[in-house]
Structure formats: structure tokens, C-alpha cells
Amino acid sequence: MSSSSSFRTVMAERPIQLDSIQRQPGTLVRKGPSSGLRRRLLLALIAAPLSAFAVGETAGQRGELRRWGSGEFRRFGFLVYEATLWAADDxxxxxxxxxxxxxxxxxxxxxxxxxxxxxxxxxMADKATLNRWGELMTGLFPDVKPGDSIVGHYLPEGARFTFNEQPLGSIDDPAFARAFFAIWLDPNTSEPDLRAALLTRPTAG
Structure with missing residues (x-):
């Protein structure tokens, strides 16, 4: 259990429907080079669950989800991001x-x-697969600033992402999606307190 992490439950937000997100067939979205001046410090700051997910009342064939739990991820006392999970019964x-x-x-x-x-x-993957996934994510994920949000949608066929409610792209690989979301949801996650906060069952009503 990480002593550097602190978590809380927060009030429900406006639900988002999975079918309202337009599918992006391309995998890579290129952007300009980053400065890298704070690379080592920031990598140490975020080297635990990072990087992406929102959704409705009941789970059905159209991917409607309801809100589960929320929590905060902190590193060295700094708040890095707030996370919220939407899911069906499982x-x-x-x-x-x-x-x-x-x-x-x-x-x-x-x-x-x-x-x-x-x-x-x-x-969850060999070196070659990790290298390939790393290249895909590097081309996909944008630089973020305070207030920006990335939503990752875990679908049977892969993972789809939005950035500030705008379509970002997708990685159509079920093995990638399973491994990526395991960062937060696997029992062996490096942040078990955050996992527990996210998996808090929603109250009825």
C-alpha cells in the first residue's frame, strides 16, 4: 500500500454515452516534439497508474455504463490526476x-x-510487444495541462480515447486494452488504494 497516495470519493458527474464517441480508425495522432526539460522529474512523479475514461445508467448492447468510484493519484505529495470509473455490473x-x-x-x-x-x-507482454505499444501511445497521447482530461474506453475490440471530450484515436488490439486498463484495475496494480476507490460499488437510486 503506497503511503504517498491519498484518495477520496466525489459526487457524480454528467454521464457520457459510449456510442456518442465517434470511432477513429487511425491509431496514431502525431504532435510536435516535447521539450523534455523536466523529463526525469515528471517520469518519477507519474511512474504509477497514469493515462486515461465516461457514461450512463444501465449496461446494454450500446455500451451504456453507470458511474462507479473515484479517487486521486498523488506522487511525492503532489496531486497528479483525479480518476473516475464508469462500468456495467462487472x-x-x-x-x-x-x-x-x-x-x-x-x-x-x-x-x-x-x-x-x-x-x-x-x-502482461513481452519486450517486443511493449515497444510496439509504447510507440503507439507516444503517437497518440497529447501533452496535458491542469484541467485537461483523457477518457479511455475499454471495448472488446480494443481501446478508444478522447481528449477534453474530443475524439483522440484508438488502438484496436484487445490484448493492449486488457493490459492498459489493468494498470488501474488488476489486483496486482501498484496503486491498490486507488483500485479500491475506483471499484467502490455505486449506491442505488
């Missing part, structure tokens, strides 16, 4: 969605790098 199987609202400036390349680091810890 909060660790697709379809589900996880929203990260960032509270610090972080390069997209570092988000991808930290995500690969966590997947490697879970032992």
Missing part, C-alpha cells in the same frame, strides 16, 4: 470507461512511458 470487464483529469503539466511521451512501465511490472 467493473473490470469491457465495456467500461476511465476518466483522468490532470492537475499537472505532463508531456504525452511521459504518459506513454509511465504506462508501459506499469504494464511491464504486471508481466
Amino acid at each position: 467493473p473490470v470487464r469491457p465495456p467500461l470507461a476511465l476518466k483522468l483529469t490532470y492537475r499537472r503539466n505532463i508531456d504525452g511521451e511521459l504518459i506513454a512511458e509511465a504506462s508501459i512501465k506499469e504494464i511491464r511490472k504486471l508481466g
